[in-house]
Amino acid sequence: MDINRYKVEAGESVDLKKYAASEDHGMTEEELLEKHIPGSVAHLKDLHWRLHADSKKGILVVLQAMDAAGKDEAISYIFSNLNAQGLKTTSFQKPSDTELSHDYLWRIHEGLPARGQIGILNRSHYEEVIAPRLHDLLGDETIPDFTDKEGVWKVRFRQINDFERYMDENGFHVIKFFFNVSKDEQKKRLLERMKDPKKNWEFSFSDVEERQHWDDYQEIFEEMLSHTSSEYAPWYILPADDEWYSRYIITKVMISCLEQIDPQFPEITDEDRKKLDEYIELLENE
Template structure:
């Protein structure tokens, strides 16, 4: 897979309406039955090395409108990894306590440890989306300044600086935006609403947000253009074909891990000698 076509080139403005919502292919069953399992196995092998080495970690950001497939990426891709090396945290509307702090305070508890992949299901980018879609009163207050700079752009800079800090600290940030079409979202929402077994997935806020489709698209487009950087680029995945989306996410994660190139620890001669002694001791019991 050529993952570069999903990467938003830093500094190049994109038009979200021109980005793919689906890929033209006819091998969904092959993706589901062969390619995804193979990618998950490779991802698990690399994650094991990352966890055993304990030198670096990865922060994964999942952003999308409702029913785009964020939860399914976690279920079908990340949930197959070793649990000890995985952390999943949803980011919801800020609480009263969180509103008393800086806007990044609330996500620090979801940051990865060394040797760990941490996933934010939605993220601090909600605090860039909300001012555009709902207005400031429904999000953490925007930063104030004395130079008449755009508070929204100030927050973009703060996020870019934070993600650069994360990478320089050994925690690269991998950002996925799931680009689903209005038609496919409608289909998935109706399935949740009509199927009793899927009613639990439905929230009335989903249809309320759908009425603001244009505002959400505007917000996502601005975010892609302001926060896709060399140190933390956005990957925009076509999300109408659920299995292809999962496959693409897995392949990108494998690429990131290969670049980190974690290795399993190797015992020293002294440790090997001690190990042999313990093996002999245990076998004599």
């Protein structure tokens, strides 16, 4: 798989209509479920153990999308297979009064990974250039003195890029996935949640309300992707109508990042090795 096909190059002007929500990738769902995904997840799990043991680098994963695009399922089917001690998952909802009283990136810090961890943001700091813009939620106190409501979004794009560069330069790789789901597929998934009593808990009335702004969301997403995909923190646009193939892409991108980091299990010192051999002998002779 060429993962660069899904990568937004730095400076690219994104038109989501040119990114397929599904594609003919030549693999059946059975092949993905029984062969490709289990193999990739096993490889990812091994690399994650090394990352955790090495404890020198970390990875921040951002998942962003419309409702019912597959973020939660990606976490369940991929990342839940990894070492829990080296995994941190944080979901973000509407900001609380306490969070609103701070700068807009303040609440993100609780979800950032430590060295040796993969931190997953289910929604993220990118919410702060989406919902407030669509629904005109910014108060005057949140707009810098040198700009206005029209210019604040480009300021935030630049600040987010600076923040992600800071993360990368301090040893935390940033990978961002945008789930490009089609309007028809979202409708299908929302109706499934609404009609199936076992899935009603997944549904929110706001999902349908926000769907009424579909075209506006697409424009905002395009500008967000265009201004914030960088060499150090790239966006990958997933064909999210095909859930299993999207999950497979995620595993491949994660593996590529971890192979670049190349974490290693710490080597034991000669002194500890001698002591280890003594303790092995002690236990074996009990």
